Amino acid sequence: MSTETHAHDEHHAHDEHHEEETFISKYVFSQDHKMIAKQFLITGMFMAVIGMTMSSLFRLQLGWQGESFKIFSFLLGDKWAPDGVMDSNMYLALVTIHGTIMVFFLLTAGLSGTFANLLIPLQVGARDMASGFLNMLSYWFFFLSSCIMFCSIFIETGPASGGWTIYPPLSALPEAMPGSGLGMTLWLLSMTLFVVSALLGGLNYVVTIINLRTKGMTMMRLPLSIWALFVTAILGVLSFPVLVSAILLLMADRLLGTSFYLSDIFINGQVLDFHGGSPILYEHLFWFLGHPEVYIVLLPALGLSSEIIAINSRKPVFGYRAMVGSILAIGFLSFIVWGHHMFMTGMNPFLGAVFTFTTLLIAIPSAVKAFNYITTLWKGNIVYTPAMLFAVAMVSTFVTGGVTGIILADSALDIAIHDTLFVTAHFHVVMGLSSVMAMFGGVYHWFPKMYGRMMNTKLGYAHFWLTFVAAYGVFFPMHFTGIMGVPRRYYTNSEFPMFDEALPLDQIISVFAIMGAFAQCIFFFNFFYSIFRGQKAIQNPWRANTLEWTTPVEMGHGNWPGDLPVVHRWAYDFSKPGKPEDFVLQTVPLEEGEEDGGGH
Amino acid sequence: MISLLTYAVIILGVIAIVQLVRVFELTGELKGRKEWEISEKDNTMQANLYLWFGIVLFVLFGWLVVEYGGSAQPNGSVHGVKYDNLLMINFVLVVFVFLVVNAVLFYFAWKYRRDANRVPEYVTHSTKLEIIWTLVPSIVMAGVIIYGIMFWYETIMTKPSEDAIVIELYSKQFDWTARYGGADNQVGNAHVRLIEGANFLGIDVEDPTSKDDKIVKGEFHIPIGKEISFQLRSQDVLHGAYMPNFRMQINTVPGQMTFFHFTPNKTTKQQREELDDPEFHYVLMCNKICGASHYNMQMNIIVETEEEYNKWLGEQKDFMAQVPELFENSEEKLMAEKK
Numbered sequence: 001m002s003t004e005t006h007a008h009d010e011h012h013a014h015d016e017h018h019e020e021e022t023f024i025s026k027y028v029f030s031q032d033h034k035m036i037a038k039q040f041l042i043t044g045m046f047m048a049v050i051g052m053t054m055s056s057l058f059r060l061q062l063g064w065q066g067e068s069f070k071i072f073s074f075l076l077g078d079k080w081a082p083d084g085v086m087d088s089n090m091y092l093a094l095v096t097i098h099g100t101i102m103v104f105f106l107l108t109a110g111l112s113g114t115f116a117n118l119l120i121p122l123q124v125g126a127r128d129m130a131s132g133f134l135n136m137l138s139y140w141f142f143f144l145s146s147c148i149m150f151c152s153i154f155i156e157t158g159p160a161s162g163g164w165t166i167y168p169p170l171s172a173l174p175e176a177m178p179g180s181g182l183g184m185t186l187w188l189l190s191m192t193l194f195v196v197s198a199l200l201g202g203l204n205y206v207v208t209i210i211n212l213r214t215k216g217m218t219m220m221r222l223p224l225s226i227w228a229l230f231v232t233a234i235l236g237v238l239s240f241p242v243l244v245s246a247i248l249l250l251m252a253d254r255l256l257g258t259s260f261y262l263s264d265i266f267i268n269g270q271v272l273d274f275h276g277g278s279p280i281l282y283e284h285l286f287w288f289l290g291h292p293e294v295y296i297v298l299l300p301a302l303g304l305s306s307e308i309i310a311i312n313s314r315k316p317v318f319g320y321r322a323m324v325g326s327i328l329a330i331g332f333l334s335f336i337v338w339g340h341h342m343f344m345t346g347m348n349p350f351l352g353a354v355f356t357f358t359t360l361l362i363a364i365p366s367a368v369k370a371f372n373y374i375t376t377l378w379k380g381n382i383v384y385t386p387a388m389l390f391a392v393a394m395v396s397t398f399v400t401g402g403v404t405g406i407i408l409a410d411s412a413l414d415i416a417i418h419d420t421l422f423v424t425a426h427f428h429v430v431m432g433l434s435s436v437m438a439m440f441g442g443v444y445h446w447f448p449k450m451y452g453r454m455m456n457t458k459l460g461y462a463h464f465w466l467t468f469v470a471a472y473g474v475f476f477p478m479h480f481t482g483i484m485g486v487p488r489r490y491y492t493n494s495e496f497p498m499f500d501e502a503l504p505l506d507q508i509i510s511v512f513a514i515m516g517a518f519a520q521c522i523f524f525f526n527f528f529y530s531i532f533r534g535q536k537a538i539q540n541p542w543r544a545n546t547l548e549w550t551t552p553v554e555m556g557h558g559n560w561p562g563d564l565p566v567v568h569r570w571a572y573d574f575s576k577p578g579k580p581e582d583f584v585l586q587t588v589p590l591e592e593g594e595e596d597g598g599g600h
Numbered sequence: 601m602i603s604l605l606t607y608a609v610i611i612l613g614v615i616a617i618v619q620l621v622r623v624f625e626l627t628g629e630l631k632g633r634k635e636w637e638i639s640e641k642d643n644t645m646q647a648n649l650y651l652w653f654g655i656v657l658f659v660l661f662g663w664l665v666v667e668y669g670g671s672a673q674p675n676g677s678v679h680g681v682k683y684d685n686l687l688m689i690n691f692v693l694v695v696f697v698f699l700v701v702n703a704v705l706f707y708f709a710w711k712y713r714r715d716a717n718r719v720p721e722y723v724t725h726s727t728k729l730e731i732i733w734t735l736v737p738s739i740v741m742a743g744v745i746i747y748g749i750m751f752w753y754e755t756i757m758t759k760p761s762e763d764a765i766v767i768e769l770y771s772k773q774f775d776w777t778a779r780y781g782g783a784d785n786q787v788g789n790a791h792v793r794l795i796e797g798a799n800f801l802g803i804d805v806e807d808p809t810s811k812d813d814k815i816v817k818g819e820f821h822i823p824i825g826k827e828i829s830f831q832l833r834s835q836d837v838l839h840g841a842y843m844p845n846f847r848m849q850i851n852t853v854p855g856q857m858t859f860f861h862f863t864p865n866k867t868t869k870q871q872r873e874e875l876d877d878p879e880f881h882y883v884l885m886c887n888k889i890c891g892a893s894h895y896n897m898q899m900n901i902i903v904e905t906e907e908e909y910n911k912w913l914g915e916q917k918d919f920m921a922q923v924p925e926l927f928e929n930s931e932e933k934l935m936a937e938k939k
Contacts, residue, residue, distance in 0.1 A: 088892045163889045169854060170837040170890060176773070177891045263855025266792040266802070267773075267836040279838055279853060313712070319725040322734075344840065345851045346858035349756045353749045360741045360748075367737040368730065370701060375729070377708040381720045383638050384646035384713070392650070392709050399701045403694040406741075410748035412755065413687055416847040419840060419887045454635035456621070457642070465649065472657060480668040485844035487887045490895040497879060498844075501671055529621065535629070541636030575720040582720075597724045 021557075029140075031132030032557040036139050037118035038450055041443070043139075043146055044110020045524070050150070051101035054094040056517045061086045063510025065492040065503075080158065088491040092161040093179050095489055097153060099164030100187070104194055105149065107297040107435045109142050112236070115300055115442055116205045116229045118450065122548035123226050125214025125565050127558045130207040134200045141197035145190045152186035160187035163489060165286055168261040168279050172253050175268045185254070188247050195240045195247075202240070205233035214547070216567035220324075221586070221596075223546050223571040224317060227324050228303020231331040232296050238335070239292040246285035253277070280345055287338035294431050295334040299327060301438030302369060302398070305391040307571075308441050309373055311544045312388035313380030314582050316572035316597055319372045326365035326372075333362050343411040344418045352411035359409035363402070370399050381575070381582075385542065386460025390441030393468050394434050401430025404479065419489075422482025425475045433471050440467070440523070447527075448541050452553045453534030459526040463519060470516025477505040543583045546571050550587055570597045640714075647713035654706030658699065673844040674871055676882055676903060678863040679755045680847040686751055690744065760829035760861035765822070769832045769884070770801055771839035771852045774893035776884055777801060778820035782812030782918060792835055792854075798923040802835075805926050813919040819900035822864055823909035829861040840888030843901065845871075851888050864903045871903075 030036060057076075060069055068084035075081075080090035117135065121128055129135045152159040161179025162171040166187065174181040209222075209230045222230075249260040253274075261282045262274035310317040317323060339347065339355035373395045382388065404426040407413050417423065440463075447455045481502040486493050493499040493506075540549040547567070551559050565587045573584035576597075590596060675684055712718075768779040768787045779801065781787045788810020794802035803810050822828050832841055834852035841860075842849045850860045872880045886897035904912070920927050 088895065092889065092892070092894070167838055167888075173837070176837050264792045265836055265854050266795050271793050271795065276855075278855060280856070313720065314714075315720045316722065316724045318723065319730050322725065322730050344849050346853050346856060349752070352756065353752055356748055356752065357745055360745050363741050364734060364737050368734055371733045372730075374701070374705055374708060375726075377705070377712055379718075379721045379723075380712045381714050381718055382643075382647070382709065382712050384643050385636075385638060389646060389650075392705070396702055396705055399705070400698055403697050406694055406744060407687070407690050410686075410690065410744065410752075412683070412748045412751040413690060415755070415849050416683065416687075416844060418849055419842075448636075456625075457635050457638065458624070459621070461642070461646065465653075468653065476657075476661065477664060477668075480664055480671065484668075484671050485673050485842075487840075487842065487885065489889045492895055495896040495898065496883065496885065498673060498881075498883065501668070505668065525617065525621075529618065533622070533625070535625070535635045538636065572724070574722075576722050 029136055031128070031136045033117045033121050033129050033132070033135060034450065034555065034559075036135055037114050039139050040109055040113030040117060040142065041450075043143060044106050044114065045527075047101050047105040047146055047150075048110065049520075049524075050153075051098050051106060052517050052520065054098040054101075056514050057086070058091055058094045058098070059510040059513040061091055061491070063507045065494050065506075086491075089158060089161060089178055091491040092163070092177070092489065093158045093183070096161045096164055096166075096179070097149070097159050100149065100160070100191075102432065103164060103293065103297065104191070105146060107432070107439070108198065108236075108293070109194070111300050111435055111439050111442075112205075112229065112232055112296065113139070113142065113201060114439075115225070115304060115446070116201065116233065118446060119225055119548065120205055120208050120229060121212070122449065122551065122559060123223050123546050124209060124212060124217055125547050125567065126208060126212035127560070127564070129204045130212060131204055135204050138197045138200035138204065141193050141200065145193035145197060148186055148190035148193065152183050152190065155182050155186070157181040157183055159183040165283075165290065166250075167286075168250060168253065168282050169265055172250060172262055173265070173267060173272075174254075185251075188251055188254075192244060192247055195244045198236050198240045202233040202236040205229060206237065209233075214564045214567060217586075220321075221567055221570045223303075224306035224320070224323055224327070225300075225303040227327050228299045228306070231327050232299045235292040235296050235299075235331055235334060239289040239296075242285055243289035246282055246289070249285075250282065280342070280347060283342050283345055284338070287341045288335075290341065291338040292334045294427070295330055297431050297435050298398075299330065301394060301435040302327070304438045304442040304445075305373070305394045306376075307544075307546070308387045308391035308445050309376050309395075310572050310574065311445075311542050312383045312385055312391070313377050314383070314574045315376055315380040316574055317372070318375040318378075319368075320570065320572065320597070322368055323372055326368045329365040330362060333358060333365070337362065337409075340409055340411070340414075343414045349411075356409060356411045360406065362409075363406060366398075366402050370395065370402070385444065386455070386457060386464055387441040387445035387542075389461070389464040389468075390437045390444065393464070393471075394437040394441065397429050397433040397437060397471065401426055401428075401434065401475075405430060416485065417482060419487055420482040421478050421486050421488050424488045425478035425482055428478075429471075429475045433475065437468075437471075440464075443527070445542065446548075447530065447534075448537035448553070449548050449551075449555075451531050451534070452537050453530055454537050454541065455530045455534060456526050459522055463522040463526065466519035466522070467516060470512045470519060473512030474509050474516060477508050481505050481509075543581070545573060545583050545586050547586055550585060568596075573597055638714075643714050647710045650706050651710035654702065654710075657702070661699075674875060674880075675845060675847065676864055676866045676871060677846040677848070678865045680845075680862075681865070682751060683755075683847040686747060689747070693740070693744070755862075756860070761827055764827035764829035764861060766829050766831070767820070767822070769830055769841055769852070770835070771832070771841065771886070771897075772835045773837065773891050774886070774897040775817070776841075776886075776897065776899040778816045778899070779803075780814040780816065780913065780916070781809070782814055784809055784812060787813055787831070788919075790833070795835070799926055803919060811918065811920045811927070814913065814916040815919060815922060816916060817899075819902055821902045821904060821909050821912045823906040824864050824867050824903055826906065827861055827863045830859065832858045832860075837890050838888045839886045839890050839897070842885050842887035843882065844885075845882045849887060867903045867905060868901075869904070 072081035072086050073084045080087045157178040160183045170176050252258040259274040259277040261279050262277045265272045337359040340359045343352045484502050486499050486502050567586045568589045575582045766781040766785050770777040779787050786809040788807040789804040790802045792802050832852040834854045839852045850858045882901040884899045
């Protein structure tokens with residue numbers, strides 16, 4: 001296997017991993033990036049179960065509107081589900097917390113937190129993150145934030161329920177809805193801690209990638225997963241602080257009586273003292289984070305899929321430079337498109353035209369990425385590991401969800417479909433499904449690096465097909481209910497006879513959603529079972545090229561027992577003519593006259 | 601007792617599955633199966649499943665298009681005709697890309713499944729291909745952008761004509777109120793601080809244009825073929841004024857006025873006849889989450905001929921006639937001040 005690393009074993013009797021490790025320092029307040037990655041993953045999974053259960057509950061309500069279910073009485077109690085019929089405030093609360101958990105806790109912290117932590121040091125050839133201590137703090141802030149969000153579900157007035165975007169004045173006035181009381185305060189507190197965690201993590205990722213690359217690991221030799229995580233971290237560091245400022249101003253409006261977002265409000269029979277603020281200011285601040293956030297969620301998915309697809313097609317990733325270029329272009333553009341969430345808010349319509357233009361530009365690098373994935377498969381020799389199934393599915397959902405973005409990006413077309421289920425379907429497919437698919441793919445693929453064991457392949461297959469079928473089954477019909485004009489966040493659409501046609505589709509969606517939720521049991525079982533009883537892994541099970549596969553199966557803190565590996569080539573020398581194997585590790589020196597693939 | 605049994609069954613079920621998996625694992629180990637080696641049979645099976653998935657997906661998509669493709673709400677406005685056209689063009693483009701790219705993806709996923717005899721080609725890139733698939737989307741996007749922005753300019757960025765009928769839509773949790781300008785076609789000033797008793801919109805009684813305003817709840821009427829200029833206000837939280845039939849939507853924002861305008865091109869009666877649905881109604885609904893009854897914040901809109909509209913409007917009382925006491929007070933106050 002790797003030639004460099006093992007040659008120098010004797011020199012290194014003094015590595016960090018010889019420090020005494022107690023249970024607490026190893027499993028709880030660990031500063032080892034691998035352990036922190038696992039902590040992020042499992043916390044993210046725990047939150048995902050809550051988010052998913054919530055979606056099953058509100059899908060039950062939407063499929064069989066206003067009907068009584070025992071499970072509602074059981075889980076929500078008499079207050080929120082009198083006689084087993086869900087209360088409309090509870091419906092909004094479920095939708096809100098589902099969104100918050102999925103976007104932030106699962107697909108930001110769960111996805112980036114896991115794979116940035118696991119892969120960055122391993123793939124750039126570093127012993128750990130630039131600051132292990134900040135990294136540990138990053139997790140524990142996230143943990144605290146998760147705890148607060150979790151607790152907020154159980155308080156008397158219910159959790160935040162103004163939608164995951166928590167637009168004021170609804171979110172600012174406890175008079176406006178029960179969820180805007182203590183629940184919203186906890187939401188804001190939780191998200192503030194979340195941002196602290198994201199910033200500590202993000203700074204660490206950026207610094208590690210810039211400074212701790214091993215010898216020979218030039219930027220243009222980085223695997224695409226690292227490029228994607230790099231740009232993701234930069235987006236996070238630049239945009240999350242804006243969310244904090246938005247939250248702080250909102251807190252001030254709620255607690256100190258300032259008027260940043262509020263003006264001229266008459267509610268519950270009295271005029272409030274707010275004057276001169278504008279909720280549209282909040283929307284600008286929120287979406288200045290909110291849109292880059294979409295790419296914070298999506299880019300790691302694109303990066304992980306690039307890795308998995310190249311490895312399992314046994315072919316170099318097609319157009320490496322174009323892929324890097326598209327990641328950078330998407331990252332840059334993501335900062336100048338936020339207004340497309342606000343075409344209908346009463347923002348100056350001229351801005352609508354500008355944001356239409358910038359938004360549609362994103363279609364270009366996205367198209368390049370999609371075509372390059374497909375060309376990577378072309379004339380390959382595809383091995384269907386469970387990870388590969390998920391990665392190919394990600395390309396499909398990325399395309400399917402991406403194309404409907406062309407319609408929504410167009411301010412003119414947005415007029416009639418803004419805030420309908422068409423939007424819900426669009427972003428769930430392109431952002432939700434793509435990222436979830438890639439995240440599953442990543443877990444199956446890097447599980448041997450996390451736990452030194454393999455996950456069960458057969459269960460992986462079953463999990464994949466049920467998930468993929470459910471995914472399309474849920475969100476495909478939803479586009480059509482959106483075209484009918486059914487608004488999102490409606491507790492029921494039976495108040496409008498014009499939407500009766502949507503009811504059978506609603507039921508189909510709900511059946512698939514609940515099926516999809518149950519399918520995840522297979523994954524959870526496989527995951528936890530394999531941690532303890534899975535087959536023992538070998539060093540490089542997928543015959544991949546990147547540095548993490550040069551580490552021993554049982555890694556200590558410090559990753560490589562000897563010297564750090566030295567990199568001589570790009571990460572995608574698969575099936576290179578004239579090589580004994582169909583893969584060449586990055587640590588293998590170039591032969592005389594051999595050209596490095598990435599540097600075209 | 602039953603719940604206890606249920607839990608017992610669930611726990612036993614989990615144990616059974618664990619044991620079953622363990623049996624599979626052990627037999628696998630006996631056969632020397634390795635999780636990282638995918639057997640030929642498994643690999644081909646997964647590739648075939650991908651192909652079948654693609655086929656079923658397209659068939660289902662076809663079914664959805666046939667069954668529900670034409671289920672957009674019937675259009676009732678002049679610009680809506682153009683809107684529907686633009687949407688259709690975009691849909692054709694989007695569906696074309698969706699079908700072609702997914703078809704190629706699923707086909708490749710099946711075709712290039714592992715084959716011991718195939719040596720994968722070592723291609724790292726192709727500048728020519730990459731330029732093509734950068735340029736083609738760029739050109740298509742340029743078209744989409746130009747067409748879209750032109751339409752946006754025509755419908756949203758233009759001002760309504762001078763003689764458009766002015767209507768104020770007023771939103772609060774959880775209902776709508778419409779206010780017509782009356783004889784002078786001007787709605788009077790209003791502010792939340794003036795809300796008091798019967799003056800629930802906070803209309804400024806000292807503004808002379810407010811006397812003949814007409815306040816309408818439940819449903820409001822508009823004439824066919826005349827431009828309607830809406831101004832919108834909210835008294836509590838954000839709401840969204842959504843009229844799917846008129847292809848119109850704008851949020852209402854407390855502390856700020858928002859606007860839109862359109863010309864209806866079909867009366868409610870015509871629409872009912874065409875759809876053969878005597879229950880049909882144009883509706884204004886709320887489309888920005890606003891609280892518990894968000895899902896039922898609606899108001900019917902009746903489009904009728906100009907004569908019918910004028911007759912209906914004539915039957916509506918002026919604001920001054922609706923709440924005369926307000927104006928008496930204000931006149932008394934004025935007198936008092938003068939003294």
